[in-house]
Amino acid sequence: MRNLWIFLSRYNAFFFFIIFFTVGIILTIRNNVYQRSVTFSSTNEIVGTAYKRLNVVKRYLNLVQVNDSLAAENAALKTQLLAINAIDSTQVTKVKDTINHQQYTLISAKVFKNSVTLTNNMITINKGIKDGIMKDMAVISPGKGVVGFVQNVSENFATIRPLLNQETAISVVLKKDNAFGSLVWGDDNFDYRKAYVKEIPNHYKVKVGDTIITSGSGGFPRGIEVGRVTNTSVSTGDSFMTLEVTLFNNFSTLQFVYVVKDKFAEEVKSLQTEVKNEQ
């Protein structure tokens, strides 16, 4: 006890320093809003980080259910949106046909297999005949952008011929002045972020930054934003312009797609074949 006392008194400067300095720090933290917030937030951060780690595992385990429910919800919402857009105002009917207004419905599907590096790329999705998918249906991507057409269907799966395929051409228009063109990929261009719009007549004035949308024919609902013009001076030598377009959607990270079910597809198709036969 005596030795302890001697020890304490010999180094009293240090012990006094510890006591007074602690009081000073406590005063600082308790009485200054900023310092207090920093102290509490950094202690909270330690606790919060631990919880966050735990949560990551939990969320990962629930990911499948969450994704499925979100995709279903998105499909329902997009269907409603298209119903609003697709109302034909020129058609005057006495009977209010609410069923006919719903021209397009969307079926959400998960991408199984995808490629962006080949000359003719293909996508496989996890929905098939059982889910109402048929050949030549249009496929769009979540958010903005088009994907392609259904190529083959089996009972539970379907393959899609995406835009990134030399066979694919999608009918598009310039948003500002309705000039028709067709969106293609390939021909020296194998960048999955870019595509070309061909067959736009030369007299249209197109500027860099103009938006390209779908025309409404060929199974796609009208007005889906496809991409933005990045180059107008691609020379081809013919009397049509070729525009370089940067696509809004990213094919390399595609996880979900929506297959567009057109209520009148059969009708339009049979009518067109009839015309052909008469010719």
Place this chain on the structure above:
Amino acid sequence: MNSRTILINIFRWIALLFVQIFLLRNMAFYNLSTPFIYVLFILVLPFHIPNLLLYVIAFITGLTLDTFYDTLGVHTSACIALAFVRILFISVSLNREAIDEPEPSLGNMGFRWFSLYAVLCIFVHHVVLFFLEAFKFTSLTYTLGRTLLSVVFTLFTVLLVEFIFHNRKSA
């Protein structure tokens, strides 16, 4: 410790804090360099002051500054650290029994000893002060820069005041 020393120190306390609070508080170079002349009061307290009393005085001085600066605790902690460094430096550099000077001022101790003593004490004081004010290590270079520039400014003012007093005493 006679009553004259106490009176002189009380007068010095009032004068230095007055200058600090009403003049130097509004003074800063680009918000980087701020002088804290009041540390001079703790620097030149008498040699034979007990440690506990020194800490109490430093604590009260810091607390007074804090009430005027609205940073309760920051100056207090810095002053306590300053007092600790003062005790350490004096016990390391001087033989406590053989000191015949009343207080560690420039006139008594000579320029070399006093400037080293002042630099060390002011540096520790400013480091504690600015890091408690910033309260994080993310803007380390900025805080260190402020600290060093302020040390230079404070040291300049401290030496200036000491030279003026010194000359007056000898005159």
